[in-house]
Amino acid sequence: MSSQASVYEYIVRTKDLRKIYTMGGQEVHALDGVDVDIRRGEYISIMGPSGSGKSTLFNMIGGLDKPSTGTVFIDEVDMAQLDAFELAWLRCRKLGYIFQSFNLIPVMTALENVTLPMIFAGMASDESMDKGMELLKVVGLGERYDHKPTELSGGQQQRVAIARAFANDPAIILADEPTGNLDLRTGKEIITLLKNMNEEKNVTVISATHDLKMIDVSDRVLWIRDGQIDRVEERADIKLSVGKMEGEEN
Amino acid sequence: MSGVITERPDKAGIQRQIVLPWSRTFQMTRENIFVRLGRSIITASGIFLGIAFMSAVLFGAAATVVSGKIAEQQLGVVAAGKDDQARTIWLVTMSLIVATVGIVNSMLMSVTERYKEIGTMKCLGALDKFIVRLFVLEAMLLGTLASVIGALVGTGAITLIYAARIGIGPTLSSWGVKALEVGGVAVPLWGAILVSVLLGGLLSVAAALYPAWRAAKMPPAAALRSEF
Numbered sequence: 204m205s206s207q208a209s210v211y212e213y214i215v216r217t218k219d220l221r222k223i224y225t226m227g228g229q230e231v232h233a234l235d236g237v238d239v240d241i242r243r244g245e246y247i248s249i250m251g252p253s254g255s256g257k258s259t260l261f262n263m264i265g266g267l268d269k270p271s272t273g274t275v276f277i278d279e280v281d282m283a284q285l286d287a288f289e290l291a292w293l294r295c296r297k298l299g300y301i302f303q304s305f306n307l308i309p310v311m312t313a314l315e316n317v318t319l320p321m322i323f324a325g326m327a328s329d330e331s332m333d334k335g336m337e338l339l340k341v342v343g344l345g346e347r348y349d350h351k352p353t354e355l356s357g358g359q360q361q362r363v364a365i366a367r368a369f370a371n372d373p374a375i376i377l378a379d380e381p382t383g384n385l386d387l388r389t390g391k392e393i394i395t396l397l398k399n400m401n402e403e404k405n406v407t408v409i410s411a412t413h414d415l416k417m418i419d420v421s422d423r424v425l426w427i428r429d430g431q432i433d434r435v436e437e438r439a440d441i442k443l444s445v446g447k448m449e450g451e452e453n
Numbered sequence: 454m455s456g457v458i459t460e461r462p463d464k465a466g467i468q469r470q471i472v473l474p475w476s477r478t479f480q481m482t483r484e485n486i487f488v489r490l491g492r493s494i495i496t497a498s499g500i501f502l503g504i505a506f507m508s509a510v511l512f513g514a515a516a517t518v519v520s521g522k523i524a525e526q527q528l529g530v531v532a533a534g535k536d537d538q539a540r541t542i543w544l545v546t547m548s549l550i551v552a553t554v555g556i557v558n559s560m561l562m563s564v565t566e567r568y569k570e571i572g573t574m575k576c577l578g579a580l581d582k583f584i585v586r587l588f589v590l591e592a593m594l595l596g597t598l599a600s601v602i603g604a605l606v607g608t609g610a611i612t613l614i615y616a617a618r619i620g621i622g623p624t625l626s627s628w629g630v631k632a633l634e635v636g637g638v639a640v641p642l643w644g645a646i647l648v649s650v651l652l653g654g655l656l657s658v659a660a661a662l663y664p665a666w667r668a669a670k671m672p673p674a675a676a677l678r679s680e681f
Contacts, residue, residue, distance in 0.1 A: 267576065280464050286579065288469035294673075295471055295578020306677070311481075323578040325472045350663035351488070355601035367577070429542040 211279050214374060214407050215241040215264055220273035221260050222430075233259040234270070235430035241409060241410070243374075246401045246420060251427035258379060260427065261411040265298060265377045268289055280296060285433045295323050299368030299406075301397075303380035305360040307352040313339060313363045320370040338366035343356040358389035366395060369404070376400070378410040382417070389414055473583045483564075485558045492563070497599035499559030503552025503604030506651040507644045510548045512611040514541040515630040520619045541661055547611060552649075553656055558638040560592055560660035565679075571668045581669035588665035596657025600650045608646060611628030 218356035222234040223318045229313055233256045241247055249257045259315050262268040266282055277293065285293065294300075309315045314335050339345050342362040344355075361381060368376055378397065382390030399418040401408045410417060417423055426433040486493045571584050613626040631639035640648075668676055 233610050237591075238630050260671075261676040265576075266675070267572075268672045278466060280463075281468055284464060285467060286469070288471065289464065289467045290573075291471045291578050291580050294576055298576075300576045302573075302677070306569065308570055308573065315484075319574075321473045321575040322477055323473060323583075325470060422486075 205291075208295060211218055212242060213240045213276075214278055215239070215278040215325065215409070216242045216279070217260075217264065218274045218276070220260070220275065221271050222256075222264055222268070223271045232430050234263070234273075236428070237273070237427075238430055239264075239425065239432065244401075244407055245406045246398060246408045246415045246422045247410070247425060248421040248423075249409065249425045250413060251260075251419075251433070252413065255427045256430040257427045258413040259411070260325075261377060261379050264409060267299060268293060291323075297369045297374050299370070299373040299376045301361070301368050301376065301378040301381045302304055302362050303383035305352070305357070305364045305384070307363055307367075309352050312349050312351055313344060313355065313366075316352070316363055319365045320360060320367060324371050329346055330434075335366070335370070338369055339363070341369075341400075342366045356389075357385050361385060361389075362396065363394050365400070367391070369400060369406075370400065370402070373406065375407045375409060378408065378412075380412055380414070381410060382412065384416045387416075390414060402435055469668065471578055471580050473586070474577070477653060478583075478590060481587055482594065485587070485591055486595060487605045496559045497595050498562045499555040500552075500596050500599035500657055501603040501606070502568060502654055503548075503555040504600040504649055507545070507548040507552050507563075507565060508551070508604040508607035509650045510541075510544045511642060511645045511649065512608045512627060513615075514544070514617040515627040516611065516619070516624055517541075518630050519623050519627050522616070523619055523623060549652075556596070556653065556656045557660040559658055560596075561664050562660055564588055564664040568668050568671075568679040572673045572679075575669070575673040575676065581666075584669035585662065585665050588661045592657045592661035597650075598656040599657075600653025603653065604646050604650050620633035641656045 206398075215333075217237055218240045220234050220237040220239075221232065224231045224233055234257065237260060238254075239260075244402050247258060251257045252359075259268070263270050264277075266275070266277075266285075269283070277297065277332075282290070298308075306435065307313075311319070317335040317338055321334060322328075326334070336345065336348060339348050344359060344362050344366070347355060347359065352363070355363065366376040376397070381397065382393055385393060394414075394416055397408055397410070400406060401420075410421075420436050424436045424438075426436070573582075574584060612624055615627070630642055659670050
């Protein structure tokens with residue numbers, strides 16, 4: 204299955220994607236005809252100011268919301284053609300989500316949070332525990348497996364969320380402002396962790412962000428403005444300007 | 454890799470099997486109730502108070518009949534039976550409304566404040582029915598437990614009050630009294646209280662079912678956006 208799937212170069216493609224919200228009787232075009240092709244294994248950042256439509260695009264690619272018109276292809280499968288079961292399967296096995304506010308299940312321990320997607324995927328309990336522990340070790344929280352989210356710092360919670368996102372070895376990691384609620388240093392650690400996972404596991408990482416630190420590790424940056432693609436930059440084109448903008452020592 | 458992209462109408466590689474074993478459902482429900490025990494108690498209180506009020510009213514109605522008969526024997530006064538019956542129906546109706554509003558309110562709140570969690574679970578691959586199942590099971594356990602305790606406390610309190618007035622023996626004899634007449638069928642007190650306990654459980658489930666189902670049906674993005 205996976206060998207067949209890897210024939211396709213693009214893991215995500217969108218075609219003339221549009222999302223129209225009606226707010227106070229007015230039509231708001233959150234997305235206004237977006238065409239994106241994302242290659243397998245790419246680390247891509249979707250950047251843009253608040254309200255530019257980057258989160259909307261993120262939601263469409265992640266199957267968290269339906270476009271008004273246009274199509275999203277995941278591995279060349281039109282997402283609109285999937286029924287509820289197939290969509291759940293896709294979210295469970297092929298996609299991993301990371302959010303700004305971490306979104307761990309508050310009543311569950313770190314390990315239970317990480318193993319939940321594996322349970323949904325039908326993995327045996329023992330096996331999921333072993334794999335969960337392994338993932339927690341990878342993100343540096345092997346010792347904290349029994350802690351509840353409230354007993355963990357923001358950075359630690361995000362690490363658990365990352366371990367959870369990788370639970371079923373997804374093909375794509377979707378990260379919505381993953382560093383938005385973290386301080387500079389912790390944010391950097393999270394970015395490094397994501398980049399390492401991206402390289403080691405050859406996972407495609409798609410991140411909606413306005414954290415300029417993200418540019419540094421991105422293969423491509425997609426700039427969004429007013430619901431449209433403003434420009435797409437390859438890493439080589441943008442690398443120079445980053446250090447200055449962030450104002451950090453390098 | 455030829456560079457030629459062909460769309461796959463056959464949905465190749467996409468499967469549909471997603472599971473949540475019952476053992477795990479129970480475990481999650483238990484965690485949901487006990488880890489946020491404070492919140493669970495508040496939710497349960499809404500149900501508890503409603504059912505306690507209702508069973509107290511029912512018991513009071515039956516005990517009034519008993520004490521009326523005692524007064525009749527001792528003083529030769531005929532109790533105003535018609536008035537009592539009307540008042541009882543009115544009080545029971547009121548208590549039913551109070552219980553319903555309390556339960557619906559508690560369950561509605563406990564589901565809506567967890568929209569974000571529901572959205573997250575869907576992102577992790579949960580099917581709509583898992584979400585509904587989790588909330589229904591939780592409501593069933595919480596609702597039934599709260600109703601049973603409510604009935605015990607409600608009838609217990611009234612028993613104490615009437616025992617002081619007419620003695621413990623006559624008070625306990627109220628259990629056999631026909632507390633209500635529903636459509637010409639006289640319902641004994643114990644039956645009416647049993648019904649109110651069942652009602653508490655059922656109303657809790659019904660009140661959780663709708664918002665849970667709605668939240669499960671929502672696109673995850675919308676559920677995730679909600680803040681409580």
